[in-house]
Amino acid sequence: MLFEGVLKKMPTELKEEVQYYMVFENDFLHVNQLLNQKISLSFLKYQCLNCGKDKKIFRQGFCYDCFYEIPQAGDWIMKPELSTAHLEQEDRNLEYEKKVQLQPHIVYLANSSNVKVGVTRKTQVPTRWIDQGAHEALEILEVPNRYLAGIAEVALKDHVADKTNWRTMLKNEIEDVSLEEKRNELLQFLPEEVEPYILKNNKETEINFPVLRYPKKLKSLNIEKSREYTGVLKGVKGQYLLFEDDRVFNVRNNAGFYIELKV
Template identity: 65%
Template sequence: MQYQGVLRKMQTEFTDPINYYLIMDGDFIQMNQIIGKRIHIEFVKYECLACGENKKIFRQGYCYDDFYKVPQAADWIMKPELSKAHLDEEERDLEYEKKVQLQPHIVYLANSSNIKVGVTRKTQVPTRWIDQGAHEAIEIVEVPNRYLAGITELALKEHVADKTNWRKMLKNEIEDVNLAEHRDALKKYIPEEAQQYYIDTNEETHIHFPVERYPEKLKTLNLDKTPAYDGTLKGIKGQYLIFEDDTVFNVRSWEGYVVRMELL
């Protein structure tokens, strides 16, 4: 069976374990069902997620020109403390910025390879944690806009990491910790503007991934260097496909690439 389509991050369903779906042209693949099967992945062409043209992808699924134009790639995406929609100030597209920034956001602790602090829209819980490969997570504050979440994350980053060690995450070198205790210890560092939004009544969310075998020595599949690859899928964690030969493929890193996938 053969599929073709432009890569976007896999859609997920919060089940035990997580269900993954890869959307292709006019169809989708229920990825859990092909774990244990041999598959072929082949690069076909580029398709910018903004203009749709066959132009080399620069970053985040966009060609060079669109990356510097579309609001979905503006600086406030990665640095929420730069959000200005609450001030009625436009960066690239005020309508879009208000739609995304002026809604409830969560600052959270997640544990994938280590404890890290992060920000996401409330509507993206627990999707954001799944995409990061976190096996446990907990909310710290729920604030009414992205700016407040950003300055809270910025303050907490002084006391806890804000990056995931993706290699440790994929090798499943994890340690269960009491995230509620860590959340409580961080409360005093929350900025005054966000103190009223602190959450102290919730419990950890636990996440299990469909993995038959974790890799020992990681090899990353790079479509620019290896445009065609065959391998037996052994699991999925975060947005990574894990293969029997210890190759891992980060689907999200290759958004905007059109690929052909075939079950062998």
Template identity: 65%
Template sequence: MLFEGVLRKMTTEYRSPIQYFLILEDDVLNLNQALNRKLKIEFIKYQCLGTGKNEPIYRQGFCRSYFFESAQAGEWIMKPELSKAHLDIEDRDLEYEKRVQLQPHIVYLANSSNVKVGVTRKTQVPTRWIDQGAHEALEIVEVPNRYLAGITEVALKEHVSDKTSWQKMLKNDVEDVDLAEWRSKLKAYIPDEAAEYFIDSKTETNLEFPVLQYPEKVKSLNLEKTRSFEGVLKGIKGQYLIFEDQTVFNVRGHEGYYVGLDIN
């Protein structure tokens, strides 16, 4: 194999189109330069992102024991409304939780396959939108902690989706919508505690992905079932690699997998 290393989500640069980088051990690969080239991926072993051990990955790149013990995998990460650091209440590690939760967060609208509401740390804009494969996105509120962002998302998802159809996103089965109009409609449903943080001065962020050919159907590659795969890379969108034979590979979904990689 030309390159080896443990998979982590691709890092990105907000350009036109988005630039994608895969970091493997001492190598940084610009995957945009691999478009129209043959890419071979081979699963070698597991490597938990928390412990470094060769143990089956449970979720988020972590083995089962680390997932249920580490502050990096607390329930508040997926459910921001459960955040308690602003109350000085510990979940697993109060110092870590304060560092992550007690910073500015954005509640936003993004359009990947449909309009959805989401939450991210301010420092993750526009990275979060790129990771979701959104072609347009817009901020709704900017709040000082994760809890306020979480309760705002919970309130708004009664009126707009909080899910993305990854299949539609990858097939580029999307339509442009007026996100500013959606923001105006949703303003009335923002909880009182977060109402003062509403922002209407921001304009849409538009994103262009490096895709030469979108699949008509999607075939998802699972390295546990198919330990070696080779195909011509035709695009990158969200955290997915898109191949000529309509196979798609979720890099983030394989965090913690140690792989070999060849590019020809």
């Protein structure tokens, strides 16, 4: 089988095991069905996810110009506390920013390599947890806009991590922690503005990933540099493909790369 197209974040479904898909312009691929099979990846060109041009990808699948112009790459994406749509203040495009920022957001705890705090739109639960490779997660706040989620996250970052150690996550060096107990420890540090939105009775969500073998010594695959690679797929976790030779390929980080995939 031969597939060709631009890489984007893999859509997922939360089932007994997470189901992964690659979606191209004229085709799609159920990645779980490729486990234990040899696949080949070839880098062909760039294709910016915004303008569609063959321009070197800068960040998040966008070329340099688009990254610094479009609202989908504003600073508030990575730093929710910088959101200003609730104040009617525009960053790059107020209409877009209102659409995204002024909707329910979840502040959560997730455990992938360690317990971390994070923010996502309510519509992105549990997708966000899957993308981070979390094996368990718990919603602790549901707020009406992104700004409130951001200030809650900032307050909790002094007491719990806000980033995932991707190496630990991919090696599956995990420790089960009671996220409900951790939530109860952290509630005292939340700002007064978000106290009405605390979720006190939520239960943890458990997530199982389709992995036959976890890598021992991680080696990141740089398809832009190597141009092509062939290996046996042994698992998928987060947005990573895990191969038999301990190579790992972050599909999301390579968004905007136009590739050929052979099975």
